[in-house]
Amino acid sequence: GDSVTQMEGPVTLSEEAFLTINCTYTATGYPSLFWYVQYPGEGLQLLLKATKADDKGSNKGFEATYRKETTSFHLEKGSVQVSDSAVYFCVIGKRGYQKVTFGTGTKLQVIP
Amino acid sequence: DTAVSQTPKYLVTQMGNDKSIKCEQNLGHDTMYWYKQDSKKFLKIMFSYNNKELIINETVPNRFSPKSPDKAHLNLHINSLELGDSAVYFCASSQASGETTDTQYFGPGTRLTVL
Numbered sequence: 001g002d003s004v005t006q007m008e009g010p011v012t013l014s015e016e017a018f019l020t021i022n023c024t025y026t027a028t029g030y031p032s033l034f035w036y037v038q039y040p041g042e043g044l045q046l047l048l049k050a051t052k053a054d055d056k057g058s059n060k061g062f063e064a065t066y067r068k069e070t071t072s073f074h075l076e077k078g079s080v081q082v083s084d085s086a087v088y089f090c091v092i093g094k095r096g097y098q099k100v101t102f103g104t105g106t107k108l109q110v111i112p
Numbered sequence: 113d114t115a116v117s118q119t120p121k122y123l124v125t126q127m128g129n130d131k132s133i134k135c136e137q138n139l140g141h142d143t144m145y146w147y148k149q150d151s152k153k154f155l156k157i158m159f160s161y162n163n164k165e166l167i168i169n170e171t172v173p174n175r176f177s178p179k180s181p182d183k184a185h186l187n188l189h190i191n192s193l194e195l196g197d198s199a200v201y202f203c204a205s206s207q208a209s210g211e212t213t214d215t216q217y218f219g220p221g222t223r224l225t226v227l
Contacts (some may be wrong), residue, residue: 046216102154
């Protein structure tokens with residue numbers, strides 16, 4: 001079956017540091033790829049997505065590129081802020097099928 | 113306006129009780145979901161309904177029963193609550209389409225504590 005592997009957290013960074021959260025997946029066909037973010041005490045919300053190979057999703061300074069050859073969708077941000085402290089989930093979804101598979105989540109803590 | 117709302121936000125109850133959580137979405141979506149998030153933030157899908165029809169039913173104890181009176185509402189009823197049911201339960205919705213997997217919109221969660 002489909003699966004998602006994310007790097008273990010927590011990740012602790014100083015403000016303005018560079019962020020990478022690794023995500024690799026196993027799936028048949030061409031899944032859609034997502035990053036969702038969960039701020040403390042809130043529900044999840046979409047951060048960015050990509051639906052085909054080499055697509056780059058971006059939002060709020062975060063980026064991730066759909067790499068089919070390496071089955072990866074790593075999340076990056078050039079300069080993190082304290083307000084980026086949250087749990088980040090890598091998610092895959094089969095085309096035409098509404099059930100998605102979540103990674104285990106990576107907690108990011110940014111310190112001033 | 114809240115897109116996906118859940119009530120209650122917090123629920124504290126004794127083992128053996130029966131409780132319900134309600135979810136409503138005003139996005140006009142066709143598909144709704146229930147997820148369970150454990151203390152380590154791991155998310156597990158429980159159920160999904162599309163236009164009031166059950167389409168996803170993961171391995172969940174029979175004590176959990178979803179009900180969708182219309183496509184804007186999906187409620188979760190839990191019988192004979194157990195300690196292991198303590199978690200945060202999230203409702204979500206999406207607009208099903210044939211080509212891609214659509215973005216899911218999540219409610220704020222219901223934190224259930226079973227004593």
